[in-house]
Amino acid sequence: MTDATPGDKVKILLNFRSGWHTDYGHLTSDRQRYIANGAAGDMNNQLIMTETGDPGAVKQIAFQNTSRDNWGSNTVIKSSTDYTKLVWVSNIWGYDAVCMTFTRRPEPVSPLSCKREGDTVALAWQPPRRRGYNIKEVMGYNLYRSVGRGPFEPLNAEPLKTWTYVDTDVKPDKMYRYSVCAQEYCGLEGLPSDAAVAMPMVVGVPPFPAHEVHVEPEHGIYTIPPARRAFNGWTSGFRYVRIRKQLETEATGNVQVDTIPQYSGDYTVWLRVRAEDAPGTWNVRIDPQLKEDVAVKGVQWQWVRARKRVSLEAGKRFRTVLTSADDGLCVDKVLLAQDDRYVPKTIDDRFSTVPTRPKYLENEEVTTSSVHLSWWNPRADKDLSYYNVYVGERPDFPIDQAHLIASTRRTELLDWGLKPGTGYTYKLTAVNRREVESEPTTLTVRTKPVTVPVLLELSIDQAKLDKRLKKEDKGGVRYAYRPYEGEGHEKDPLAPITWEFNLAVAGEYMIWCKYAPADQYFTRLRIPIQLDDFLDGKAIWQMRTPYRGMSGPTYRLWKEDLWFTDRVSMYVWPRARDFFRLSAGKHTLSLNMTPVIKEFHHKIAKVWITNDPSFRPPGWDAQADFTKRDVVRK
Structure with missing residues (x-):
């Protein structure tokens, strides 16, 4: 693209150096x-x-x-x-x-006001709006309070449904700061409002310079290229402004944000910035008082300040203009603070309180392949959002995404697929509505050993086949399938593949199967499975669906089958089940082939039965993107 103004006949929605595909x-x-x-x-x-x-x-x-x-x-x-x-x-x-x-946090509410009367503080606000429209996904509001310059603590456990609140737990010699956030039905909390301050009622208590103004550059009324809004989940509102030149005519970009402070006074200007490429400079302008260059270097987010302070008047709109020509320069947030001694440390120090550490982490049941955890948190914070559970085989493992196994609001967890006779350390943390995480509670557990390892590999030639099934060799794989029997056979009985086998010892057993799923219309291919009298023979295994362009035989994209090796699992109330408790002795396993599949049938090659939960058959691949081949229409 070379013309930045193509006229009113064409609307350019994307600007790329080379073409790319999109389907929706x-x-x-x-x-x-x-x-x-x-x-x-x-x-x-x-x-x-x-x-x-x-x-x-x-x-x-x-x-x-x-x-x-x-x-x-x-x-x-x-x-x-x-x-x-x-x-x-x-x-x-x-x-x-x-x-x-x-993609972003909800907008902050309209200015929060407070009025102190005796032993109470009355607060009021208006719902957030965006470009003149009411926000529609807001469920309620969360109110936070700070005593003096302390951190903000939640006042409510459940979202408030009104636009007012009366705080009755106040003392006359204390200063209180309040902030409110909108919360969506999904639990996502919006950007906090600027604080409303209730000053002490006692004569002689000096006022404390506690007022702050928080400005989000991405909310600017003007963003002039090459200053562009970008996305990053580690920024204040999940978005920030970055200098990124796209046209030869673009030189210097700026973002302009209008703000109305609630309190008069002198303020220090702070910027949360980083340089994705080479070091650079943001020019900060608040007319007519401030016009100053602020140097930025380093790829990590950091706070830098302007040397000169500015004087703001309550209720009077002021405009912050940030300008730069340096590619890769980023700004996430502007903070104006009355306290000249204050130095911001986190993305938002108002909400940096670490949640209370959960307690009483216990193991309810330990097997050869699973650990059932439960915990009790009697001192849970009002703004508790969920728990994170991490696991590692070494007690000193780091708390990171590589070791995270669950984020849940429940107080129990079943960890399965573990190795027998192995020690595991679990670390449980609490996470609040602002995504601040607590210190961990730790528990070490050892799974039970397998006394007699059992591994049976049963081929299709070892199975008894229903007369409607056929065997075939193709591509080095021998398998059974059910040929299409023509129209009118959709309600015919299922055709089972049956294996009989003996187990030397009782225990928990896993079943693995090598199969090629049918290329068919349904996104879920359900296979009835019978294992002795488990679930009265009515259990259902749901195969994964194959890669395909679109469903049905018209869009068959390859001539050969795609083979997978998966562990048989199913939902058995109240949780998923991928193991079966079997006694020593003789057992029967049947996989039933449905008659409704037409041209391209699913195929079964073999099964493995083992009491070793760490067993992985040859060809097993956990990834869903299982093929990188050139596709050819048949």
Whole structure:
């Protein structure tokens, strides 16, 4: 693209040096954002959001992690009403699952006001609005209070449904600061309001310079390229402003933000910044008092300050203008603080209180392959959001994403698929609504050993086949399948593949199967399975679906079958089940072939039965993107 102003006949939504594929896209309800998925090139398998006013502001939101990434195959991406979230479908776990990612935090409420009367403080606010429209996804509001210059603590456990609140737990000689955040139905909490301050009622207590003004540059009324809004989950509102030149004519960009302070006084100006490329300079201007260059270097987010302070008047609008020509320079937040001694340390020091550490972590049941954890947290904070559970085989493992196994609001967890006779250390933390994490509670557990290891490999030639099934050798694999019997046979009985086997010892057993799933219309292929009298013979195993462009025989994309080796699992109330408690002696296993599949049948080659939960058969692959071949229509 060489023309930045193509006229009113063409609307450019994306600006790329080279072309790329997308199969679905839509504008947000306010027509300010365009959302699409990449299906080829640099944007392959990614969710993309751009701004209709600036086609160069391309935000890479998330990777879809799905094997169906070509035209006509991806499920349509949906944005929430206020486009704070995107929802799509991925088969990263082997089946189609709904995934969600946050794109930004909800806006702050309209100015929070407070009035102190005797032993109470009355607070009031208005719902957040965006571009003149009410925010629709807000469930309620969370109110926070600080005593003096202390950290903000939650006043409510459940979201408030009103726009007012009366604090009755106050003392006359104390100063209180209040802030309120909107909360969505999904639990996502919005940006906090600037603090409203209730001064002490006692004569002689000096006022404390505690007022602050928080400014989000991405909310600016003007963002002039090459200053562009970008996405990053580690920034204040999940977005920030970055200098990124897209056209030869772009030289210097700026962002302008209007703010109305609630309190008069002198303020120090702080910027949360980083330099993604070379060091650079932001010019900060607040007319007519401040025009100053602030140097930025380093790729980590950092706070830097302007040397000169500014004087602001309560209720009077002022404009902050940030200007730079240095590519890769970023700004996340502007903070104006009355206290000249104050130095910000975190993304928002108002909400840096570490949650109370959960207690009473216990193991309810330990088997050869699983640990059932439970915990009790009698001193849970009001703003507790969820718990994180981490696990490692070494007690000193770090708390990071590589060791995270669950984020849950429940107070129990079943960890399964473990190695027998192995020690595991679990670390449990509490996370509040602002994503601040507590110190961990630790528990070490050892799974029970397998006294007599058992591993049976049963081929298709060792099975008894129903007369409607056939065997075939193809591509070095011998398997059984059910040929299509023509119209009118859809309600015919199931055709079982049956193995009989003996177990030397009782215990928990896992079943693995090598199979090629049918290329068919249904996104879920259910296989009835019979193991002795388990669930009265009515258990269902759900195979993963194969990679395909679109469902049905018309879109068959390859001539050979795709073989997978998976562990048989199913849902048995109240939780998923991937092991079976079997006695020593003789047992019968049947996998039933359904008659409804037409042209392309699912195929079964062999099964493994073992009491070793760490066993992985040859060919096993946990990844859903299981093929990187050139596809050919049949």
